[in-house]
Amino acid sequence: MKVTDLLFNPLYETVIVDEDDNILSEAAIRQFKRKGKEIIKKYRCTAGPKKGRLASSPNDCSKRKDPKKVRQGRKTMRSKKGVIKRKGLITKKTSISKIVARMNARLMGRA
Numbered sequence: 001m002k003v004t005d006l007l008f009n010p011l012y013e014t015v016i017v018d019e020d021d022n023i024l025s026e027a028a029i030r031q032f033k034r035k036g037k038e039i040i041k042k043y044r045c046t047a048g049p050k051k052g053r054l055a056s057s058p059n060d061c062s063k064r065k066d067p068k069k070v071r072q073g074r075k076t077m078r079s080k081k082g083v084i085k086r087k088g089l090i091t092k093k094t095s096i097s098k099i100v101a102r103m104n105a106r107l108m109g110r111a
Contacts, residue, residue: 027046027047027058028043028044028045028046028055028058028061029043029044029046030042030043030044031043031044031054033054042054042055042056043055043056043057043058043060043061045058045060045061046061047061047062048061048062048063049062049063049064049065050063
């Protein structure tokens with residue numbers, strides 16, 4: 001398979017090749033992340049179950065999710081459905097600019 005065949009294939013968003021024009025099917029792009037006041041090196045996954053996310057190493061991109069943790073997360077989301085809905089309604093009701101204005105007024109001692 002040639003590189004040009006893959007470039008125009010709608011199934012692939014990006015094609016990553018190494019120095020010898022070998023196509024890397026599962027690759028990660030190096031990126032940086034701010035953690036507090038430090039800058040940390042991370043990798044953005046381009047394939048696998050963690051596609052689009054930052055991982056600490058390229059090997060983490062192909063790891064599958066822990067089924068026990070997935071079940072626990074779904075159970076938690078089901079139990080907190082009402083809380084999430086209420087918080088979402090509050091967020092949608094209040095404009096962020098009004099919240100910022102109110103907080104700034106409190107800092108100035110006007111409210």
